[in-house]
Amino acid sequence: MAKDLAKYAAEKGVKYFMITYTDLFGGQRAKLVPSQAIADMQVDGAGFAGFATWLDLTPAHPDMLAVPDPSSVIQLPWKPEVAWLASNCVMEDKEVAQAPRNVLNKVIAEAEKEGLYVKTGIEAEFFLLSPDGKEISDDYDTAEKPCYDQQAVMRRYDVISEICDHMLELGWEPYQNDHEDANGQFEMNWKYDDALATADKHSFFKFMAKSVAEEYGLRATFMPKPLAGKTGNGCHAHISVWDKSGKKNVFADNSKELGLSDKGRAFLGGIMKHASALAAICNPTVNSYKRINAPRTISGATWAPNSVTWTGNNRTHMVRVPGPGRFELRLPDGAANPYLLQAVIIAAGLDGVRTNADPGRRYDIDMYKDGHTVKGAPKLPLNLLDALRAFDKDKSLKAALGEEFSAAYLKLKNQEWNSYASHFTQWERDNTLDI
Numbered sequence: 001m002a003k004d005l006a007k008y009a010a011e012k013g014v015k016y017f018m019i020t021y022t023d024l025f026g027g028q029r030a031k032l033v034p035s036q037a038i039a040d041m042q043v044d045g046a047g048f049a050g051f052a053t054w055l056d057l058t059p060a061h062p063d064m065l066a067v068p069d070p071s072s073v074i075q076l077p078w079k080p081e082v083a084w085l086a087s088n089c090v091m092e093d094k095e096v097a098q099a100p101r102n103v104l105n106k107v108i109a110e111a112e113k114e115g116l117y118v119k120t121g122i123e124a125e126f127f128l129l130s131p132d133g134k135e136i137s138d139d140y141d142t143a144e145k146p147c148y149d150q151q152a153v154m155r156r157y158d159v160i161s162e163i164c165d166h167m168l169e170l171g172w173e174p175y176q177n178d179h180e181d182a183n184g185q186f187e188m189n190w191k192y193d194d195a196l197a198t199a200d201k202h203s204f205f206k207f208m209a210k211s212v213a214e215e216y217g218l219r220a221t222f223m224p225k226p227l228a229g230k231t232g233n234g235c236h237a238h239i240s241v242w243d244k245s246g247k248k249n250v251f252a253d254n255s256k257e258l259g260l261s262d263k264g265r266a267f268l269g270g271i272m273k274h275a276s277a278l279a280a281i282c283n284p285t286v287n288s289y290k291r292i293n294a295p296r297t298i299s300g301a302t303w304a305p306n307s308v309t310w311t312g313n314n315r316t317h318m319v320r321v322p323g324p325g326r327f328e329l330r331l332p333d334g335a336a337n338p339y340l341l342q343a344v345i346i347a348a349g350l351d352g353v354r355t356n357a358d359p360g361r362r363y364d365i366d367m368y369k370d371g372h373t374v375k376g377a378p379k380l381p382l383n384l385l386d387a388l389r390a391f392d393k394d395k396s397l398k399a400a401l402g403e404e405f406s407a408a409y410l411k412l413k414n415q416e417w418n419s420y421a422s423h424f425t426q427w428e429r430d431n432t433l434d435i
Contacts, residue, residue: 003070004042004070005017005035005038005039005041005042005068005070005073005085006035006038006039006042008070008073008083009035009038009083010035012075012080012083013080013081014035014075014080014081014082014083015034015035015081015082016032016033016034016035016081016082016083017032017033017034017035017038017041017068017073017082017083017084017085018030018031018032018033018076018082018083018084018085019031019033019041019045019046019066019068019085019087020066020084020085020086020087020203021048021066021086021087021088021089021099021101022100022101022203022337022338022339023053023054023055023099023100024054024055024056024098024100024337024340024408024409024412024413025054025284025337025412025416026284026335026336026337026338026340027053027054028203028206028207029048029053029066031046031048031066032082033046041068042067042068042070044065044067045065045066045067045068045087045090046065046066046068046087047063047064047065048063048064048065048066048089049061049063049064050064050089050091050096054412055096055098055099055408056098056407056408056411056412061091062091062092063091064089064090064091064096065089065090065091066087066088066089066090067087067088067089067090068085068086068087069085069086069087069088070085072084072085072086072200073085074170074204076208077165077166077169077170077208078162078166078208078211078212078215084204084207086101086200086203086204087101088101088102088105089101089102097402097404097405098402098404098405098408098409100337100338100339100340100343101199101339103339103340103343103401103402103405104195104196104199104339104340104342104343104346105196106343106402107342107343107346107347107350107400107401108195108196108346110346110347110350110400111346111350114350114353114354115243115244116241116250116350116353117194117241117242117243117244117246118194118195118239118240118241118242118342118345118346118349119192119193119194119195119198119239119240119241119242120192120193120195120198120237120238120239120240120342120345121189121190121191121192121193121198121237121238122198122202122235122236122237122238122332122341123187123189123234123235123236123237123238124187124188124189124202124205124206124209124222124235124334125180125185125186125187125222125233125234125235125334126185126186126187126209126220126221126222126233126334127182127184127185127186127220127221127223127226127227127233128156128159128184128186128213128218128219128220129184129218129219129220129221129226130218130219131217131218131219132219133219133221133226136183136184136227137156137184137218137219138152138155138156138183138184140152140155141155141179141183141184142183143183144298144299145181145299145300146179146180146181146182146183146185146299147178147179147180147181147299148178148179149179150179152179152183153177153178153179153186156179156186158216159212159213159216159218160177160186160188162212162215163188163208163209163212164177164188166208166212167188167190167205172190172191172201173190173191174188174189174190174191175189175190175191176188176189177189180231181231181297181299181301181303182227182230182231182232182297182299183227183230184227184230185230185231185233188205188209190205192238192240195342195345195346196342198342199338199339199341199342200338202338202341203338203339206222206338221233221334222235222334222335223287223334223335224283224285224287224288224290224291224333224334224335225287225288225290225291225294229297229298230297230298230299231297231299231301231302231303231304232290232291232294232302232304232333232334233291233333233334233335234291234303234304234330234332234333234334235332235333235334235336235341236328236329236330236332237328237329237332237341237342237345238326238327238328238329239267239326239327239328239329239345239349240252240264240325240326241263241264241267241349249325249326250263250264251263251264251267251325251326251327252264252324252325253324253325254324257362258312258321258324259321259323259324259325260321260324260325260327261325263353264325264327265358265359266352266353266355266356266357266358267349267350267352267353268310268319268321268327268349268352268359269352269355269356269357269358269359269360270348270349270350270351270352270353270355270357271319271329271345271348271349271352271359272308272310272319272352272357272359272360273348273351273352273357274344274347274348274351274394274396274397275308275318275331275378275380276308276378276380276381276387276390276394277348277387277390277391277393277394277397278331278344278345278348278397279292279331279380279381279387279390279391280381280384280387280388280390280391280409280413281336281337281340281341281343281344281391281409282329282331282332282333282336282341282344283331283332283333283335283336283381283384283387284335284336284337284340284384284413285335285384285416286383286384286416286417286420287335288333288335288384289381289382289383289384289387291304291333292304292305292306292331292333292380293306293380293382296368301316301368302368303315303330304330304333305317305318305330305331305367305380306367306371306379306380307367307371307374307377307378307379307380308377308378308379308380309363309367309374309377310327310359310360310362310363311362311363311364312362312364314364314366315330316365316366316367316368316371317330317363317367318330318331318380319359329345331380340409343401344397344401347397347400347401348397348400350400351396351397351400360377363377384413384416384417384420385414385417385421388410388413388414388417391406391409391410392410
């Protein structure tokens with residue numbers, strides 16, 4: 001990929017570079033840098049006041065520098081005079097340990113020491129809403145079971161096809177787009193890749209989907225549960241591990257149950273072992289728990305887990321193994337930070353491999369219908385506070401992600417919970433005023 005960004009700009013006709021980083025809450029932060037200044041920025045980075053974003057820093061901290069990774073450069077297909085760059089955050093010549101992309105790079109390096117090269121794909125779900133975010137943008141999208149509705153997807157052909165065309169142009173190898181299970185909801189898929197590349201693409205995809213939707217006067221949202229009674233936005237992750245050559249899938253073994261090797265089973269064991277703590281990262285908002293602990297939706301199912309169970313090709317569990325050599329984690333939602341999502345999956349799985357963790361019993365029942373019959377499988381956290389408490393107790397997972405990151409994340413997320421808990425709602429007035 002491009003090493004000399006000034007040369008890249010000259011060859012591609014790029015006038016501006018968007019140097020970006022993602023903060024702890026998943027907010028995408030950027031500076032727009034003219035191509036004439038990119039040579040210096042490539043070396044020194046663009047300066048930010050970290051306290052002004054969701055990082056655990058103070059106004060007294062020195063400049064935080066976002067040093068762009070040239071291998072991540074993406075020329076905006078809808079505005080080719082601009083190129084996007086993912087960055088690694090540095091302060092006083094040291095990596096900012098709490099910065100999400102740095103956390104992911106650290107965990108990837110640990111996995112590579114064990115000869116594990118993680119590849120992932122994600123299923124990005126989002127709603128197309130009115131600009132104020134209150135209503136479905138398509139007045140005719142009212143079916144009780146709208147999943148795969150061909151008329152509904154064609155009414156939004158302009159938005160969906162433009163996003164897919166951009167992915168084709170970028171070489172992401174998108175392979176299917178559909179109307180999802182909620183009215184106004186869509187899912188777009190592209191080929192799996194190394195974990196860092198997937199995280200960068202995930203981050204860029206959210207930016208791209210929102211930007212294209214705005215061109216059409218719409219609002220794209222990845223909010224976990226933007227509309228009551230309708231299926232929420234998941235962000236299912238498909239996980240496999242390969243050798244250094246990238247040609248041998250070390251999770252694949254057709255002689256084993258479901259085609260999952262002993263190493264793959266141990267990696268899965270790590271996911272199961274740390275599941276409750278994972279929720280703090282995979283389901284990072286108050287709203288997230290209206291998706292994973294939801295009552296039945298209008299369409300008949302939530303398509304989200306509520307217990308720590310795994311299965312074969314069965315979508316009612318937290319983890320399913322749909323085919324040999326990989327598994328799908330159905331816990332994450334649309335609010336998951338693209339970098340922290342990948343980092344926590346690898347950290348939990350790596351601990352599973354190191355400890356030869358047992359994923360426990362496989363269940364093949366319909367969890368939505370017969371989940372009450374399962375004895376001994378933990379329930380997922382009921383709310384963000386429970387998830388944060390589970391994460392705080394998980395000392396090995398916190399250490400794997402980094403103590404500085406973990407402390408910062410817990411501090412800021414607990415502040416967020418306290419802000420939510422102190423907020424007065426109309427529901428309280430409606431149900432308590434006359435007590």
